[in-house]
Amino acid sequence: MNIKDVIRTIPDYPKPGIMFRDITTLLGNAQAFRRAVDELVQPWAGAKIDKVAGIEARGFILGGAVAHQLSAGFVPIRKKGKLPYETVSIAYSLEYGVDEMEMHRDALVPGEKVILVDDLIATGGTAEGAVKLISEMGAELLAACFIVDLPELGGRRKLEAMGVPVRTLVDFEGH
Ligand code: AMP
Numbered sequence: 001m002n003i004k005d006v007i008r009t010i011p012d013y014p015k016p017g018i019m020f021r022d023i024t025t026l027l028g029n030a031q032a033f034r035r036a037v038d039e040l041v042q043p044w045a046g047a048k049i050d051k052v053a054g055i056e057a058r059g060f061i062l063g064g065a066v067a068h069q070l071s072a073g074f075v076p077i078r079k080k081g082k083l084p085y086e087t088v089s090i091a092y093s094l095e096y097g098v099d100e101m102e103m104h105r106d107a108l109v110p111g112e113k114v115i116l117v118d119d120l121i122a123t124g125g126t127a128e129g130a131v132k133l134i135s136e137m138g139a140e141l142l143a144a145c146f147i148v149d150l151p152e153l154g155g156r157r158k159l160e161a162m163g164v165p166v167r168t169l170v171d172f173e174g175h
Contacts, residue, residue: 004170006032007148019174021148023119027061037065039169040145044070049142050112051075055130062147063117075107077130088136092129103133110138120148121168124155131164143167150175
């Protein structure tokens with residue numbers, strides 16, 4: 001079983017020219033889901049990780065499983081206006097324009113060791129925002145983990161230039 005083979009590609013979704021890499025087919029395959037989570041956390045097996053931060057929404061599914069595997073807490077990073085308590089927020093760049101993401105202001109304590117999780121890194125704009133939020137809270141970001149990298153879009157290089165180690169499991173060409 002190859003992780004790449006169980007990720008479904010939907011051409012021209014959500015708009016023409018985009019090849020949508022749909023990980024729901026991976027999540028629905030028990031063996032593939034376990035393998036992906038095991039491989040994401042493999043570098044930190046036995047390490048003391050305090051929190052896993054997951055980016056809404058697919059990063060919640062993977063991040064929850066990763067947190068369980070590492071015996072760490074889970075912290076949701078959500079779109080603006082979704083979290084009920086006091087938040088810290090940051091603007092981040094989308095393909096067109098900007099949006100905001102938020103975290104509860106007491107979700108991380110300075111010095112905590114954190115891993116960031118999402119399903120896919122493309123331009124890296126979303127992850128960059130999350131990295132800044134985590135850093136602003138004074139936490140120590142050990143790595144950012146994604147199942148899919150779209151290398152042509154440069155997101156991995158963007159995060160690495162910020163000093164964040166990046167772990168990805170499979171590459172796809174194009175957008
Ligand atoms: P970016 O900020 O450009 O790195 O985009 C990453 C976010 O957008 C992630 O949360 C992905 O789930 C989603 N995303 C971007 N491009 C794709 C794609 N081709 N297929 C599936 N999800 C994507």
